Amino acid sequence: MTVHTRECHCDPKTLAVVRHRFQGLKHPIACTATSTRSNKKQSSRNCSYHRITREIPSRVCSSGLQAQTLLNMSPGSIGILVLVVYLLKKVYDFIQTACDLHLLGKKDPPKEYFTGAVVWVVGASQGIGKALARQWAQHGARLILSSRKKESLVQLKQELVSTYGIEEGNVFVLPIDITESYKNVENTVHQAHEHFGRIDYVVYNVGASQHAPVEETSHDVAMQLVGMNFLGHVALARAVQSFFLSQGHGHHVVIGSMAAVVPSPGQAVYSATKSALRSYFLSMASELDSRGTHVSVICPGPVDVGKDTQPRKVYGKDGLIEQKNTKKSRARVDVDMFTKLALRAVYNKVDECWITKHPVLLMGYLLRLLPRLGMNILKKIGPGRVKQFHTGTGTGYDVMMMLDGKNK
């Protein structure tokens, strides 16, 4: 029997597919189809092409069949296929990412974007603040470096000049303790503004963490953390804001924490102060954005700040202690990656972003989308995490160890 391709009224593309498929056949396939010249509709129902689709096993001519399958798909099916591929790509990105999906989709700043801008990093002597100062120096910004320890700031200035070729006059060292009286903070803000005649960005990086159970954390520690992590920044922002308004522009860059997004067992006061900070600055954005003042609240999860910095101090139940959980962990974001993503957030004027890996990132989304499930998980891992902080074991982010710790 023959295939009536010539008599068929299928379009030329379909005919091409039919011929292609027959080239791979060892035995002719019986085709009982007949086509009728007079009736196109009937022809397309009975034609050899449709008949063969059912009869030829795909191994006979797989490429022909795939091409044909695609050609045969309706626009709706193609739409669904594109959507599935898009969603799979998003899932892959989500597994790999070190930041939220909104920031992931944004562009990095062009090299010259920050050139000549005045960036005031408050809390610049070590850790994340120092790394941010280095990143902005590489972008050609003019810098004001502040914290309590003047010697460390002077050292950083020398490093920026020798390593990044930044002119000495473009780095200004200005010590500050943000927990001092409002008058002192205001005076320092005036000096900062006077030096370059303007301030474009202020980075609120000062902050200390806390590792102690709720019932043991002294009230003194709670007061100190509120002063350093929250009220000090409120004072600074209050004094800076009058300059931003008179300039007609300015950008508050707030280094918050994922502890403001995910309630943090073993860090209750820290988590509360970072939540307060986040709410304060986002409320400010809602008031002042239309008058040229922008806010970016950048929420880091655990960051690997590298070795060229002093060990991070955290508050224990009665005062400062050396952080015990400093082991390397895959959950930590490398500090260079962190600073690059932070500058991306600032360039794109993102209101809030999360720079962190899983499991913290996953918990952030879970608490936003399914808050009750998120809280139930936190209640399960909470006791184990408090125990990890107490003993200095683990990294504070190993979920299985935390679940284990609960039962011991």
Ligand SMILES: NC(=O)c1ccc[n+]([C@@H]2O[C@H](COP(=O)([O-])OP(=O)(O)OC[C@H]3O[C@@H](n4cnc5c(N)ncnc54)[C@H](OP(=O)(O)O)[C@@H]3O)[C@@H](O)[C@H]2O)c1
């Ligand atoms: N490292 C992380 O994994 C991580 C994770 C989430 C969020 N964060 C947040 O990121 C920020 C930086 O963290 P980090 O780990 O880099 O901390 P860090 O190493 O302890 O650095 C804190 C900086 O703040 C300065 N500082 C402290 N108290 C101050 C005060 N009263 N007035 C002015 N400056 C003061 C310190 O310098 P002086 O001692 O010279 O004053 C230092 O430069 C903090 O807000 C922290 O909460 C960090």
